[in-house]
Amino acid sequence: MTVKAQISPSLPGDSVAARESGVIARIVAGERERFHELVRPYEKAVYFAALSVLRNPQDAEDTAQETMLKALKNLHQFRADAKFSTWLVAIAINEARARLRHARTIKFETIADATEEIDGHFTPAVISDWREVPLEALERKELRELLQQAIASLPEMYREVLILRDVQEINIAETALALGVSEGVVKTRLRRARLMMQKVLAPQLASRRSSLFRLFKKGGGSWF
Amino acid sequence: MVLNCQHVWAEISNYIDDTVTPELREAVEQHLAHCRHCAAVLDSTRNILVLIADDRTFELPVGYSARLHARLQEEMDEFQK
Numbered sequence A: 001m002t003v004k005a006q007i008s009p010s011l012p013g014d015s016v017a018a019r020e021s022g023v024i025a026r027i028v029a030g031e032r033e034r035f036h037e038l039v040r041p042y043e044k045a046v047y048f049a050a051l052s053v054l055r056n057p058q059d060a061e062d063t064a065q066e067t068m069l070k071a072l073k074n075l076h077q078f079r080a081d082a083k084f085s086t087w088l089v090a091i092a093i094n095e096a097r098a099r100l101r102h103a104r105t106i107k108f109e110t111i112a113d114a115t116e117e118i119d120g121h122f123t124p125a126v127i128s129d130w131r132e133v134p135l136e137a138l139e140r141k142e143l144r145e146l147l148q149q150a151i152a153s154l155p156e157m158y159r160e161v162l163i164l165r166d167v168q169e170i171n172i173a174e175t176a177l178a179l180g181v182s183e184g185v186v187k188t189r190l191r192r193a194r195l196m197m198q199k200v201l202a203p204q205l206a207s208r209r210s211s212l213f214r215l216f217k218k219g220g221g222s223w224f
Numbered sequence B: 001m002v003l004n005c006q007h008v009w010a011e012i013s014n015y016i017d018d019t020v021t022p023e024l025r026e027a028v029e030q031h032l033a034h035c036r037h038c039a040a041v042l043d044s045t046r047n048i049l050v051l052i053a054d055d056r057t058f059e060l061p062v063g064y065s066a067r068l069h070a071r072l073q074e075e076m077d078e079f080q081k
Helices: A015-028 A032-054 A057-073 A084-102 A106-118 A135-139 A141-152 A156-167 A172-179 A183-207 A214-219 B005-017 B022-034 B036-053 B064-080
Strands: none
Touching: A015 A032, A015 A084, A032 A057, A032 A084, A032 A156, A032 B064, A057 A084, A057 B064, A084 A172, A135 A141, A135 B036, A141 A156, A141 A183, A141 B036, A156 A172, A156 A183, A156 B036, A172 A183, A183 B005, A183 B036, B005 B022, B005 B036, B022 B036
């Protein structure tokens, strides 16, 4: 099994970018209706970028709408030195952070995040063996909730990078651009975020395997 | 190059992304071959990443896309007035 997200630098002249560039020029020239088709492939990425900061589905949806409206208004400012998708995700992250600041909830988390990054060592859950959780187990609501809660429990800086990189599968270079940090910072935060997930989830998944995955006894999975 | 468990944990993320040097990859694999704990940490981390990347783990709210495009259309209609 491999994790599919590999680093794949964007190609400036690729066909998607060229097509989008053409659509953007037409929208800016007045064909505003075409904005629907331009952003449709990125609706999900924008929503999850906002959710990575805000954790609340309603706030994330409101922010996704604000992001798209802002993108429509400022489309003439888009420069093709970044992917259009990255530009959108960066707007979503900034809008979500602004909303969080407005709600005055960021203060405490910022302090916690800063402490986390200074601390250099992190220990994963040390277990003696691992029996794979099959993808079919995601049919169980309990498992989905367990995964969602684990991500929601991460400090913001780790949650953002994990959702962009491992949920949305945006490459490291584009993740760095969207978050406004270096690729080295993305890798460092990603390492911490992944080990935090392992530490929180591995013991829970191992201890709950019989109750969570009873349905899959006959599926040939290696849990039983 | 001989790695201890802490070195391996520090490199697991880059190892999964295949962004380590060939020498480091070989050293990590040598360690994993003899350390069941680190092998289990790697396997569990990989498995968890596969689970969270699955479309079923995070779903969009029902009606999200329709509401988004309706809001965009409102804005466009307003602009035309």
